[in-house]
Amino acid sequence: MSQEESNTKHATDNFSKMFEAFGDAISQIFNDPELKEKAKEFGKSAAESAEAFGSRFKDEDVREKFRDVGKAAQDFGESMADYFKADKYQQ
Numbered sequence: 001m002s003q004e005e006s007n008t009k010h011a012t013d014n015f016s017k018m019f020e021a022f023g024d025a026i027s028q029i030f031n032d033p034e035l036k037e038k039a040k041e042f043g044k045s046a047a048e049s050a051e052a053f054g055s056r057f058k059d060e061d062v063r064e065k066f067r068d069v070g071k072a073a074q075d076f077g078e079s080m081a082d083y084f085k086a087d088k089y090q091q
Helices: 003-030 033-058 060-090
Strands: none
Touching: 003 033, 033 060
């Protein structure tokens, strides 16, 4: 397997794991059996989608868009952390 193929597989695996972790986290937050099942379906679907377009991860325009996605996810995570930090101090 070439380095580029290895990098693409790694990116695809990480993409799949991200959606699986997201679905799992959401289901745990709401602790709802129906939501848990939907989250699992979502994670599986996202993983299958990642496999389907994994070869596109090597395209520079796709990489740039995923950098934007990463930044948005980071911003969301930081805003949630700030929200819960502020909520903790207001109690």
